[in-house]
Amino acid sequence: MSKAAPLHQKFWTPNAWLLVFFMASAAVFAYFRFVYGFGSVTNLNPSYPMGIWIAFDVACGVALAAGGFTTCLVVEIFGRHKYHSLLRPALLTAFIGYMLVAMAVMFDLGRWYYIWHTLIYWNGNSVLFEVAWCVMLYLNVLAIENLPNVIEQYKGKVNLPGPLSAFNKTSEGFLSRSEKILRRVGVFFVIAGVVLSFGHQSSLGTMMLIAPNKLHELWMTAWSPLLFLLSAMSVGLPMVIFEGTLASYFFGRKSELPLLADLARIIPLFLGTFLLLRFADLIYRGALTEALAGGRQGNAFLVEMALFVVPFVLLFVRKVRENGTGLFLCALSIIGGVVAYRFNVFLIGMDMGGGWNYFPSVGEFAITFGFLAFGVFLYKLAVNYLPILEDH
Numbered sequence: 001m002s003k004a005a006p007l008h009q010k011f012w013t014p015n016a017w018l019l020v021f022f023m024a025s026a027a028v029f030a031y032f033r034f035v036y037g038f039g040s041v042t043n044l045n046p047s048y049p050m051g052i053w054i055a056f057d058v059a060c061g062v063a064l065a066a067g068g069f070t071t072c073l074v075v076e077i078f079g080r081h082k083y084h085s086l087l088r089p090a091l092l093t094a095f096i097g098y099m100l101v102a103m104a105v106m107f108d109l110g111r112w113y114y115i116w117h118t119l120i121y122w123n124g125n126s127v128l129f130e131v132a133w134c135v136m137l138y139l140n141v142l143a144i145e146n147l148p149n150v151i152e153q154y155k156g157k158v159n160l161p162g163p164l165s166a167f168n169k170t171s172e173g174f175l176s177r178s179e180k181i182l183r184r185v186g187v188f189f190v191i192a193g194v195v196l197s198f199g200h201q202s203s204l205g206t207m208m209l210i211a212p213n214k215l216h217e218l219w220m221t222a223w224s225p226l227l228f229l230l231s232a233m234s235v236g237l238p239m240v241i242f243e244g245t246l247a248s249y250f251f252g253r254k255s256e257l258p259l260l261a262d263l264a265r266i267i268p269l270f271l272g273t274f275l276l277l278r279f280a281d282l283i284y285r286g287a288l289t290e291a292l293a294g295g296r297q298g299n300a301f302l303v304e305m306a307l308f309v310v311p312f313v314l315l316f317v318r319k320v321r322e323n324g325t326g327l328f329l330c331a332l333s334i335i336g337g338v339v340a341y342r343f344n345v346f347l348i349g350m351d352m353g354g355g356w357n358y359f360p361s362v363g364e365f366a367i368t369f370g371f372l373a374f375g376v377f378l379y380k381l382a383v384n385y386l387p388i389l390e391d392h
Helices: 014-036 052-064 067-077 080-107 125-153 163-208 222-249 255-261 267-285 288-292 296-312 324-348 362-387
Strands: none
Touching: 014 362, 052 080, 052 163, 052 222, 052 324, 052 362, 067 080, 067 125, 067 163, 067 222, 080 125, 080 222, 080 255, 080 267, 080 362, 125 163, 163 222, 163 324, 222 255, 222 324, 255 324, 267 296, 288 296, 288 362, 296 324
């Protein structure tokens, strides 16, 4: 049986320096955002107070980090332990994703230095209050679920230099006790992670119900909380396939295609449920005809559905699932569909009235790319020095 191990490859490659470039560019714009405010960096205005930092960095970021709880659901709760080797990278990606979401929220808040108020000033009537607490708690759960990787790497290898060597025995004892405790309570964190994810993934959809007169009827529905949750679950396993395929390619590892192809058989169950309820809701409300009405919203809806429906059909074909390129493109299409769905709800489908327009500024794009680069940088750092990926 193969075992997870650090890659120990050369870290500072041209790809790593490219990531540093994007992060440095983002840091420059971040300085102006925090020192001089939104107006110095963004194209936000009174009618468009939410831009791509909300639509992509937060709304899409939370969904794309769903690989962690979805894989836990499949492996630990549904008992599909043959996919266990995919769990560690999925949890790592989820942890990095939620950490980036937490950072992005600070960029989105006008008075970012009051982000701690959620801990002190409770408002049980606010959907955002529930989202904030679920995200904070789940981020801590993910940190705990990733701790075994750190313990496994350093247990029995503590060798502090000089005067610090006096702490070697204490450190080893702490790692051993921590490992035993985590083995006993790990199942509770698995359950907590799934429950918390169900809470905030659905509540992001609930939040948009406060704008019934602004959101287009193609997306304005009381079923929005359930649809947001199902869309996150639909993209969880495609994100695992996306990450696994790229990891094999960029790190020169043996392809995990047989395991990923088998995992792909589960995707239509989640995606099919989402599409069934999506179309049932539109038909019930008589809103499906709006999809053929043309215009920005109608065309955006058709693109969104195409990104979902095409891979849904193709994943029933065994030859597509067992073809590396075909499987990767199907996963990428579903990811694009979820991104389009969130963008449509938070931006494209919103009618903010006349007199104002919005298109992201260079600074908004730079900071978004910087977040993505930082996430990839952390992933590369983790798999290089911690036992995340299985050793071939």
